[in-house]
Amino acid sequence: AYGLAGKGRKVTVLDAPTETNKASRTNVGLIWCQSKFLHLPNYAKWGFISSRLFPELVRELEEATGQKIPVNFTGGIIPVLSEADYQKRGDYIEKLREALGEYKGNMIDRAELEKKLPKIGWGPEVCGAAWCEEDGVIDPLALLRAFRAALPKVGVDYRQTLVFDVRPHAGGYRVTTRDGVFDCGRVVLAAGLSNRRFAHFALPSLPVYPDKGQVLLVERMPYVMPIPVLGVTQTFGGTTIIGFRHEKAAHHTQVVPEAVAGEGAWAIRVWPELGKKRLLRAWSGLRVMPEDNMAIYSRLPGHPDAVLINTHSAVTMAAAHARLLPDFILGGELPETAREMTLKRFGYAC
Template identity: 80%
Template sequence: MDKKTPSRKSGERDVVIVGGGISGAALAFGLAGKGCKVTVLDAPTRTNMASRTNVGLIWCQSKFLHLPEYARWGFMSSRLFPELVRELEEISGLRVPVNFTGGLIPVLGAEDFQKRADYIVKLREALGEYRGAVIERGELEKKLPKIPFGPEVCGAAWCEEDGVIDPLALLRAYRAALPRLGAEYVETMVLDVTPHAGGYRVTTRNGDYFCRRLVLAAGLANRRFARFAVPDLPVYPDKGQVLLVERLPMVMPIPVLGATQTFGGTVIIGFKHERVGHDSGVVPASVATEGRWAMRVWPELAKKRLIRTWSGLRVMPEDNMAIYSRLPGHPQVSLINTHSAVTMAAAHSRLLPDFILGGELPETARGMTLKRFGFAC
């Protein structure tokens, strides 16, 4: 059953946000902080949410050389995170476990080491600044002295602007903060979105919600909700599969991409991206590949108990860059689609509310609209 939350169904909101995951909650937090009357509508199901495979990495390094503005956007968000977490904890009254300690990508073999080094040199040239480098094994062991790395590990890619946050704690804090800022969070299934009387009607199992401004932040469901303006939204399901290893003593103060120790002590292994439609089933061969890689990096994991494996579907724009856009012919409707919801949460809270309210996108994000796919918006 849907959770019944008191609401003003007959009244019109300033903004209705369809989708209450980390992206939708982050936007709502920023808008509510500006005094907007915001309602967030979130489906009660947990079976197909992108957060199922979210480790909680705040991750900027060694990626998006071909999309330098998106790389800059990630670094901008990372730098906004410390202040955001302090404010979230103060308003919500909840603790949000987070480490702003940098991040590491293990390197296996000399060839991989050189490829990583060359990539970082090019990325630094493209961005003008990059606070990271490829480090030798000795330096890696100094950073993580309690992890006995495998003999193939010759070093790591390192970036001081990465980090890790408990993604469920982040989401809980956002949701706890929203009513304290005057926002409304409603857990209900959204059935349809349609233009109505100069605004928009959002039809749910709890009834209809009316608004002048609408935000679609529902991940893969945006394909369905945006059809009144975009018949075929250019996003697809990106499948991730992960393994969960039993709780260990805390040995990883700096997160390692692909084998990350959680704040509870368990280790989540996973790094694959698969384009297989909406099939969210676990494929043993795929998770075995991830497990073998993790044991090459950290052989001690071979002796530990595997608790379970699972998979989830992330939303991925066709060119792997986020979409922040108004819909064609509907300037009051904003579309948000990104596969980096945790990393970009601070940017979404701090830098996107003015865009939602009719302003321009921040300069760094202005190339991330639907125009790049040929839409007039």
């Protein structure tokens, strides 16, 4: 919506109150591109494109709103606890470097890791890490708040209401909400898992499923992690979020202590100090996961004016979404790197 308004379009956002589908409010805020998607090289590239667009977007949002968005574009670290894992991750990175043509990362040994984050007392098993200079971390709620504050400033009409239904109507679309109906010429379905219901008028079944994550939050400690560590990430406020689970549990959103205990034990092996601290909270969230793990940016079959947007890692992708999707939504082509990310790959004509 923010990007579309920048194109001079009249945009209305219909967004549910926070209780509905709230991955946007349960995530870690990592801008994370490294060590993934060897099997989907263009999707891996898309993450790097977004990461490079982020600093300018943050600067712009801060200027527009006067709000500070805590962010570190300092690179990112994945700690490894065995020589075998070190080797495996190193091999993966080399294959990724070859597939992408460029990759600003490598394995680092323990001494180098200690130099990067000297204030962390690493566990004795930590033998090194995967490192990528293009990763980072942002306060995800501050980013969300800034987008929300920026919307009215760029002319977007933001309404908090529950959408019940979306249907073709009079050559455009009718969106029925708790607060009445809205008619429009173009519609963008970007409602996370609710898209499965809203896209029904054009698609019998959207290939997107809920991927449950559960995390633990450790009490505040002095800030020692300016470079984010995957799976055990200190927030800007000093608390630490532990967790990297992916579970298929339909819409079950309760925290299951037995399930997250394994991550807690792993985190203490990485950073033993955590074992002496209190857990403050645990929460879960449902990621929005396309069945083949790649983003879906697509017109709906038979509906050139209805666009669907669904992806996981949507914090990482936020800058690419704001900058590079509006032209597509308005009838243009997707950027070259994202061209295969439509519903065509699932057999739909669109």
